[in-house]
Amino acid sequence: MKRNIKKIFFALLFFFPIILHAQINNNNRPNIIMIFSDDHAYQATSAYGNKLISTPNIDRIASEGALLTNNFVTNSICGPSRATLLTGKYSHLNGYKFNERKFDFNQQVFPAVLQQNNYQTAWIGKLHLGNLPYNGFNYFNVLPGQGVYYNPDFINNKNDTVRYNGYVTDLITSFSIDWLNSRDTSKPFFLVVGEKATHREWLPSLEDLGAYDSIDFPLPANFYDNYDNRLAAKDQDMTIDKTMQLENDLKVHIDYSKNHIYNRFTPEQKQIFSNYYDKISKEFDEKKLIGKNLVRWKYERYLKDYYATAKSLDRNIGKILDYLDKTGLSKNTVVIYASDQGFYLGEHGWFDKRFMYEESLRSAFMIRYPGVIKPKTVIPQFVSNIDWAPTLLDIAHAQIPAAIQGISFLKLLKKKKDVVIPWRNQVYYHYYEYPQPHHVHPHFGIRTEKYKLIYFYEGMSSWELYDLSKDPHEVHNVYHVKGNEKIIADLKNKLKKLIIQYKDDEALKMMEGK
Ligand code: SGN
Ligand code: CA
16 A cells, blocks of 8 residues: 555656646647638628628637738639648649649648647648548548538548438537537647538528628629630639529529539428529519629629528637637637638639739638737738748747748737737748639739739730729739839739749749740
């Protein structure tokens, strides 16, 4: 007995400093939840100033923390944005330039560094990297590919594909909360809640169908853009007018037997869904719209479905925030809301993304970090999605690998008033996927505070210059306007420096050939 007590005493003596050390370490390391949506335009949130709809739960993250008003992506599509999130690198260095490939998880991904720093990590929901996240994640339960909205399949980390009954955003929330409840509480955690919403075909939870039907959404100023002097903009395939489909996108006269999305419905779900969309189809038939009236109707229907899908998303974000409050986790948990890229809500007459124009170049990003970020902080500095990984590592007190191309913006978030922090005032962009889908010609370019210079190189050789201070809607390409030669030379010089800094050899060759 005595010997046992002695043993326990010595064991405690030995382990106590380790336990204490781990405890101190963990106390300094906050939990991190990144709610990462898909195609949710920053201009579709009330946090970023939309007054027609409201996203109270998303807004809560910004008002209790910081809103980043100039957060840009490096390549505005889904998979590449996620690859950049994981690696802190541009597409040409992480190897993921296009959607629908297989992301190489053998390379360094920042959640693996978090794991080395005692974090427990999980990705739940949409991943869309053509691969499973076996490196960097202790747990995953992800949608195959794009996933579907109703009664979706998930692939779990035992590699089983399981179909669940319910709406995708609700399921992702409940799986996330299940994981939080079952996690190892001795460790800090990093959880990505990978949302499918608000991706095309913009399907809300059944309870939100028609949520915005009473609102007439005004057309954006450049809705009827004629794409003058912009070859690539003229040549795209992403207009509400021609590309957006009445059946697949706007659910007019759905052929339920043929459509893989809807043949998962239970009879009850189908009833609710078709009750709503049958009315829309009837209205469509009765109106017999043509020309501008038809386009306008499509635009309205598009936004009504899109915003209703965002409403389901926002409610689910509220559930996560409530869970954190109820469990006392809010105090020591950083919450981020971001989207994988921006999206067009009728600007230039478009939906989708890809172009280096503002609505798709810029994405939502807000972060709440109690006790560290003052409520209602606004960060106007130029931040990029290459900076997300190093910032999260910095928050976790982990070392940032030298190969990461971005820089931590934690110091901007913590900033005291009147302290000037030197920061970049330009960003570099490079988009590749062509011709399908949407026929957007590959391009690279630079955005400064005042200007944007873009070079479209595949299938054409075409430069564009915008003075954003005079032309925020980017409809006047002034590249060939006399008097701009000096501005262009200066921007090309800056662009080339960025290309060299970020080691984009392919772009450098093109710049040197010019
Ligand atoms: C699908 C969509 C496209 C969209 C890409 C990429 N078509 O192909 O409109 O651009 O995904 O989106 S759909 O008819 O199948 O919905 S991304 O967000 O994954 O990059
Ligand atoms: Ca996306």
